[in-house]
């Protein structure tokens with residue numbers, strides 16, 4: 001009868017010991033810039049950016065294409081949300097098709113995209129006369 005009371009906490013302690021390194025590993029995989037925007041879920045933002053078709057004009061990491069460059073764009077989250085709901089230029093208005101949370105996630109994703117390297121630091125590009 002007494003054995004079960006020793007056994008169960010033993011299992012729990014083992015499981016906890018296994019879970020802690022796994023959780024730590026996940027935390028370390030987060031991109032470095034994630035701290036800058038703790039409100040958004042970067043993974044979901046990346047997904048929503050494709051699902052809502054933003055990527056078709058702004059490209060997959062928001063580098064720009066038919067649409068403006070969005071990665072490393074210093075506009076505020078509020079300005080970002082307002083623009084997507086009611087753009088001023090040729091971008092189609094999204095109104096309420098994209099939720100506030102999805103937009104916060106997309107914003108966090110765009111913030112997490114690392115800056116492009118300086119072209120001067122790429123040897124091949126400097127070999128062109």
Ligand code: HEC
Pocket residue numbers: 049052053054055056057058066067068069070073075080083084087088089090091092094098106
């Ligand atoms: C059909 C092409 C197209 C799609 C789809 C699109 N955009 Fe755009 N977007 C543009 C263009 C073009 C601009 C440049 C300004 C303008 O003409 O509106 C722009 C500008 C923006 C800006 C303003 C950037 C700035 O610095 O002022 C934001 C923010 C933005 N887009 C976010 C999004 C998001 C988020 C989505 C998906 C929900 C999206 N866009 C989907 C074409 C598009």
